[in-house]
Amino acid sequence: MAFEITKELLENITSYIQQKKDVPLSELLGEIHHADIAEILDEIPFDEAIYIIKLLDSETTSEVLMDVDDDVREKILKELSAKEIAEEIDELDTDDAADIIAELPEERKQEVMSEIEDEEHAKDIVDLLRYDEDSAGGLMAKELVKVNENWTVLKCVKEMRIQAEDVSRVHSIYVVDDNGKLKGRLSLKDLLVTSTRTQISEVYIPKVDAVNVNDEAEEVANIMRKYDLEAIPVVNELNVLVGRITIDDIVDVIKEEAEKDYQLAAGITQDVEADDSILQLTKARLPWLFLGLLGGIGAALIMGDFDEILEGFPVLFFLTPLIAAMAGNVGVQSSAIIVQGLANDDIKGSIKNRLIKEMLLAALNGLLLAIFLFIFVFVWKQDFKTALAVSVSLVIVIVVAGIIGTFVPLFLDKRGIDPAIATGPFITTSNDIFGILIYFMIAKIILGI
Amino acid sequence: MAFEITKELLENITSYIQQKKDVPLSELLGEIHHADIAEILDEIPFDEAIYIIKLLDSETTSEVLMDVDDDVREKILKELSAKEIAEEIDELDTDDAADIIAELPEERKQEVMSEIEDEEHAKDIVDLLRYDEDSAGGLMAKELVKVNENWTVLKCVKEMRIQAEDVSRVHSIYVVDDNGKLKGRLSLKDLLVTSTRTQISEVYIPKVDAVNVNDEAEEVANIMRKYDLEAIPVVNELNVLVGRITIDDIVDVIKEEAEKDYQLAAGITQDVEADDSILQLTKARLPWLFLGLLGGIGAALIMGDFDEILEGFPVLFFLTPLIAAMAGNVGVQSSAIIVQGLANDDIKGSIKNRLIKEMLLAALNGLLLAIFLFIFVFVWKQDFKTALAVSVSLVIVIVVAGIIGTFVPLFLDKRGIDPAIATGPFITTSNDIFGILIYFMIAKIILGI
Numbered sequence: 001m002a003f004e005i006t007k008e009l010l011e012n013i014t015s016y017i018q019q020k021k022d023v024p025l026s027e028l029l030g031e032i033h034h035a036d037i038a039e040i041l042d043e044i045p046f047d048e049a050i051y052i053i054k055l056l057d058s059e060t061t062s063e064v065l066m067d068v069d070d071d072v073r074e075k076i077l078k079e080l081s082a083k084e085i086a087e088e089i090d091e092l093d094t095d096d097a098a099d100i101i102a103e104l105p106e107e108r109k110q111e112v113m114s115e116i117e118d119e120e121h122a123k124d125i126v127d128l129l130r131y132d133e134d135s136a137g138g139l140m141a142k143e144l145v146k147v148n149e150n151w152t153v154l155k156c157v158k159e160m161r162i163q164a165e166d167v168s169r170v171h172s173i174y175v176v177d178d179n180g181k182l183k184g185r186l187s188l189k190d191l192l193v194t195s196t197r198t199q200i201s202e203v204y205i206p207k208v209d210a211v212n213v214n215d216e217a218e219e220v221a222n223i224m225r226k227y228d229l230e231a232i233p234v235v236n237e238l239n240v241l242v243g244r245i246t247i248d249d250i251v252d253v254i255k256e257e258a259e260k261d262y263q264l265a266a267g268i269t270q271d272v273e274a275d276d277s278i279l280q281l282t283k284a285r286l287p288w289l290f291l292g293l294l295g296g297i298g299a300a301l302i303m304g305d306f307d308e309i310l311e312g313f314p315v316l317f318f319l320t321p322l323i324a325a326m327a328g329n330v331g332v333q334s335s336a337i338i339v340q341g342l343a344n345d346d347i348k349g350s351i352k353n354r355l356i357k358e359m360l361l362a363a364l365n366g367l368l369l370a371i372f373l374f375i376f377v378f379v380w381k382q383d384f385k386t387a388l389a390v391s392v393s394l395v396i397v398i399v400v401a402g403i404i405g406t407f408v409p410l411f412l413d414k415r416g417i418d419p420a421i422a423t424g425p426f427i428t429t430s431n432d433i434f435g436i437l438i439y440f441m442i443a444k445i446i447l448g449i
Numbered sequence: 450m451a452f453e454i455t456k457e458l459l460e461n462i463t464s465y466i467q468q469k470k471d472v473p474l475s476e477l478l479g480e481i482h483h484a485d486i487a488e489i490l491d492e493i494p495f496d497e498a499i500y501i502i503k504l505l506d507s508e509t510t511s512e513v514l515m516d517v518d519d520d521v522r523e524k525i526l527k528e529l530s531a532k533e534i535a536e537e538i539d540e541l542d543t544d545d546a547a548d549i550i551a552e553l554p555e556e557r558k559q560e561v562m563s564e565i566e567d568e569e570h571a572k573d574i575v576d577l578l579r580y581d582e583d584s585a586g587g588l589m590a591k592e593l594v595k596v597n598e599n600w601t602v603l604k605c606v607k608e609m610r611i612q613a614e615d616v617s618r619v620h621s622i623y624v625v626d627d628n629g630k631l632k633g634r635l636s637l638k639d640l641l642v643t644s645t646r647t648q649i650s651e652v653y654i655p656k657v658d659a660v661n662v663n664d665e666a667e668e669v670a671n672i673m674r675k676y677d678l679e680a681i682p683v684v685n686e687l688n689v690l691v692g693r694i695t696i697d698d699i700v701d702v703i704k705e706e707a708e709k710d711y712q713l714a715a716g717i718t719q720d721v722e723a724d725d726s727i728l729q730l731t732k733a734r735l736p737w738l739f740l741g742l743l744g745g746i747g748a749a750l751i752m753g754d755f756d757e758i759l760e761g762f763p764v765l766f767f768l769t770p771l772i773a774a775m776a777g778n779v780g781v782q783s784s785a786i787i788v789q790g791l792a793n794d795d796i797k798g799s800i801k802n803r804l805i806k807e808m809l810l811a812a813l814n815g816l817l818l819a820i821f822l823f824i825f826v827f828v829w830k831q832d833f834k835t836a837l838a839v840s841v842s843l844v845i846v847i848v849v850a851g852i853i854g855t856f857v858p859l860f861l862d863k864r865g866i867d868p869a870i871a872t873g874p875f876i877t878t879s880n881d882i883f884g885i886l887i888y889f890m891i892a893k894i895i896l897g898i
Contacts, residue, residue, distance in 0.1 A: 033676060035675045035676055035677075043797075169679070224700075225697075225700050225701070225704065226484045227482060227484055228484075228697040230618070230679055230696060230697070247679065247696050247697075247700070248674075248677040248679070248696075250700070251673075251674050251696070251699070251700060251703065252674070254700065254703055254704060254707075255674065255703055255707070258703075258704070258707030258708070258711065259707070259789060261711060262707065262710060262711050262714060262785065262789065263785060263789070265711060265714050265715055265785075266714055266781045266782055266784075266785030266786075266872065267778050267781060267782050267785075268782055268785060268786070272786065273786070273789075273790060273795060274786050274787060274789075274790035274795060274796055274803070275790075275795065275797075278806065278809055278810045278813060281786075281810055282810060282813055282814055285779075285782050285810075285814060286814050286817065286818075288778065288782070289775065289778055289779065289782075289814055289818060290818065290821075292771075292774045292775055292778045293771065293775065293818050293821060293822065295771075295774060296768065296770055296771020296772070296774050296775065297771065297822075297825055299767075299770040299771060300764070300767040300768050300770070300771060301767075301829075303766070303767040303770075304764070304767050304829075307763060307767075310759070310763055310766075314756060314759055314766075315749070315753070317752070317759075317763075317766045317767075317769075318748075318749040318750075318752040318753050318766075319745065319749050320766075320769055320770050321745055321748040321749070321752075321769050321770055321772075321773040321881055321885060322741075322742065322744075322745020322746065322748060322749060323745070323770075324770040324773060324774065325741045325744060325745050325773065325777075325877065325878070325881060326738065326741055326742065326745065328774075328777075328877075329716050329737065329738055329741045329874055329877070330734075330738065332715050332716060332873075333715055333716050333717055333734050333737070333738075335715075336711065336712060336714075336715030336716075336717060337715075337717070337721065337722070337723050337730075338723060340708060340711065340712070340722075340723075341722060341723035341724075346722060346723065346724065347723055348492070348724075354723070357727065360727055361727045361730055361731060361734075364727060364731055365731055365734060365735050365738055368735065369735075369738060369739065369742050372739075372742060373742065373746075376746055380750075380753075423715065424781075425778055428774065428777075428778070429774070432770055432774060436770060
C-alpha cells in the first residue's frame with residue numbers, strides 16, 4: 001500500500017497548475033493523504049507548492065504544513081499572511097500549533113497570535129510556548145479528555161462527548177479531582193465492556209503513569225517505550241494535569257534522536273539529508289573534517305620528531321596508518337557501546353569497573369591482532385625485534401584507545417554534555433594522535449634507539 | 450516517575466528470597482510494573498531470578514518474560530517445564546507467544562505446543578510461526594476486533610464486547626465482508642459520539658490503510674510513522690484480514706533498526722550491550738578490527754613499494770595518517786548520509802546525479818582543506834613543490850573517497866544487501882588503502898620522481 005510519487009503524477013499536477021484547472025487538481029489531491037501531499041510539495045518547484053497550499057482547505061493545509069521538510073515549511077510560511085497562518089493554527093492541535101508559532105520570527109508571532117479566533121486555543125498555545133522543545137512540556141498537547149472524580153456517569157459521558165470532538169485520538173480518559181490534580185484514568189475499553197450505570201469514582205483506575213512537564217523528551221520516550229504506552233498524561237509540579245503526550249510524537253523523538261547520534265558518529269554535525277544543498281552539506285561536514293586534518297597534522301609533527309628512526313626502521317613509518325586505524329576503530333567501538341548504553345539508561349555500576357572491563361577486552365583483542373601483525377612483519381622484514389616492537393606497541397595502543405573511548409563519553413555524560421559527540425571523528429582524531437605517539441615511544445624503547 | 454532499581458530494593462528482594470518469605474516478596478513485586486520486574490531480573494543472580502519467576506502468577510511471568518534480556522529469557526525458558534511455558538503462552542497475545550515459541554529448540558517447540566490448552570490460540574500461533582520475523586506477518590498479532598459489514602449494530606456491539614475481552618488494546622474496529630476481506634474500519638471515537646441506532650454498513654469508513662503479510666518490518670514502520678498510525682491491519686494476498694500490528698511493536702522495530710545501523714557504523718557486528726561478557730563483545734568487535742588490520746597491512750605494503758621516495762621526501766610518509774584519516778572520514782560521512790536516506794526511503798533520482806553531487810561536494814571540501822594543508826607543509830618544510838604535491842593529492846583522495854562512500858551503499862542496496870554494513874570500518878579500510886595508493890601516485894607525478 002506504500003504510496004509512490006510517480007513521474008506521471010507530478011506531470012499531471014504541473015499541467016493542472018499551468019492551466020489553472022483547480023477543480024480536477026483539487027479532486028486529485030483530495031484522494032491523496034496529507035503526508036503524501038507533503039512529500040509532493042518537497043519535490044515540486046516552490047511556486048507550484050504555494051499554488052497547491054493556497055488551493056487546499058485550511059484543515060488539509062495545516063496537516064500538510066506539519067509534514068513538509070523544515071526548510072520548505074519556512075519558505076511557505078513566509079508566503080502566507082498572518083491571517084492565513086492563523087487559520088491553519090486554528091485547525092491544528094495545540095502541540096503542532098505551538099511548534100509552528102515557535103518557528104516564526106518574533107514580530108510575526110505577535111501578528112499571527114492576534115489573528116487566532118479561538119481564544120481558548122490561543123491561550124493554550126501561549127502556555128505551551130513557555131516550555132523547552134526538548135521537554136515533556138514541549139511535546140505535550142492540551143487536547144485531552146478529562147473527567148472529575150465527583151461527576152456522575154451521566155455527566156461524565158455527556159462531557160466526554162463534547163471534549164472528544166476536540167481530540168483527534170482518545171486513548172484514555174483522565175480522572176482529576178476538584179483542583180485538577182490527576183487521580184487516575186478510565187480506559188475506553190473499560191467503557192466498552194462496563195455497564196453504563198456504574199459510578200466514576202468506583203470504576204476509575206487509581207494507578208496512572210505520568211511525567212512531569214520538565215522531564216526530558218528522551219526520558220519520556222524511554223518510559224513510553226518501556227511500558228508500551230500510547231499516551232501519557234503530563235502533570236506540573238503540583239500534580240495538576242496540564243497535557244498529554246501521544247506515541248506518534250514519541251516515535252518522531254526516537255527516530256530523530258537515533259538519526260542525530262548516527263550522524264554524529266559519522267562526523268556530521270547537524271541534521272542534513274542527502275537532498276540538501278552542497279553548501280548545507282559542507283557546513284555539516286567540513287568542521288569534523290577540519291578536526292581530522294588537525295589530528296593528521298599533529299600526527300605528522302610527532303612523526304617528524306621521531307625521524308631518527310627513519311633510517312634504520314622505515315617499516316615503523318609504513319605501519320602508522322595501521323596503528324592510527326586500530327586506535328580509531330577501537331575508540332569508536334568502545335565509545336559507541338557506552339553512548340548507546342547511556343541513551344538506553346543501561347549503564348550501571350562504577351566508571352572504574354567499566355574501565356577495567358574495557359581494558360581487559362581491549363587487551364584480549366589487541367593480543368590476538370598483535371600476534372597476526374607479528375607474523376606479518378616477521379615474514380615481511382625477517383626481523384624479530386622490529387616485529388616484536390610493533391606488536392607490543394599495538395597492544396598498548398589498543399588498550400589506551402579502548403580506555404579513552406570508554407572514559408570520554410562517560411565523562412561528558414557526567415558533565416551534562418551529550419556523549420554522542422564523543423563518537424566518530426572526535427575520538428578517531430584524538431586516538432590517532434595518542435596512538436602514534438605511544439607507538440613510537442614504545443617502539444623506540446624496545447628497539448633500544 | 451521513572452522507576453529506579455535501588456540497592457535497598459535489591460537487598461530486600463535477596464533477603465526475602467534467602468528467608469523464603471514468599472508473602473511479603475509477592476506483595477513487594479505486586480507493586481512493581483512487569484517491565485521493572487524484568488529489569489530487576491536482569492540484575493540479580495540467576496537462581497534468584499528463577500525463584501521470582503516461579504513465585505509470580507503466570508500472567509505476570511509471561512509479561513516479564515517478554516521484557517527481560519534475550520539471554521536471560523533463554524536461560525529462564527531452559528529451567529521451566531513444557532507445561533509451565535505453555536501456561537505463560539496461554540496468557541500472551543499471539544504475536545508475543547509466537548516469538549517465545551520461535552526461540553525454543555525444535556523438540557521443545559512440539560512439547561510446549563501440545564501443552565497449550567486453548568486450541569484456537571495454538572492454531573493462531575502455528576500460523577504466525579510461518580512468517581519471517583522481519584515481515585509484517587512476523588510482527589502482527591491475531592487479536593483484533595472485526596465486525597461483518599452485514600451485521601446489525603446490535604449484533605456488532607455484542608460481538609465486539611466478546612472480542613474486546615481478548616484484545617489488550619482496541620484501536621480500531623475492522624469491517625470485513627462475508628469472505629473476511631477487509632472493507633474498512635469503525636473508530637472507537639465514532640462509536641463514542643455516534644448514536645447507537647446507526648447501521649454498520651452506513652457508518653464504516655471505507656478508506657483504511659493496510660499492509661501485506663509479506664511487507665518488510667522496516668517498510669511497515671515507515672508507513673505507520675508517516676501516517677501517524679497506532680495500529681494497522683494486515684491482509685494476505687487475497688485482501689483477507691489476517692492480523693494487526695500495533696505501534697508499540699513498531700517502536701521497538703524503529704529502535705532496533707537504528708541501534709543496528711549505529712553499531713554497524715561503529716564497527717560492531719552484532720547486537721551487544723555494555724553489560725555483555727568480554728567474549729561476546731570480542732566476537733562482535735574483533736572481525737571489524739581484523740578487517741582494519743588487513744587494511745593497515747595493505748597500506749604498509751603500498752608504502753613499502755614507494756620507499757624510493759623516502760630519502761628525499763620523508764614528509765610524505767609523515768602525512769600518511771592524515772591522508773588515511775581524511776579518506777576514511779569523508780567516506781563515512783557520505784556513506785552515512787546515503788544509508789540514512791535509503792532507510793527513510795528518501796533517496797530519489799539517479800545514481801549518476803548523486804555521484805556528481807558528491808564529487809562537487811567533496812571537491813569543495815577537499816579544496817578548502819588542501820589550502821590549509823598547503824600552508825602548513827609550506828611553513829613546516831619551506832618546500833613549495835612538496836606542499837603542492839600533498840595538497841593536490843589530498844583533493845583527489847577526498848573526491849575519490851566521497852565517490853566510493855556514495856557508490857558502495859547505493860550499489861549494495863541495489864543488490865538487496867543491507868547498505869548499513871558499508872559504513873564504518875568497511876568504508877574506512879578500503880578508503881585507507883585507495884587513499885594512500887592515490888596519494889603516493891599523484892605525489893610522485895608532481896614531484897617528478
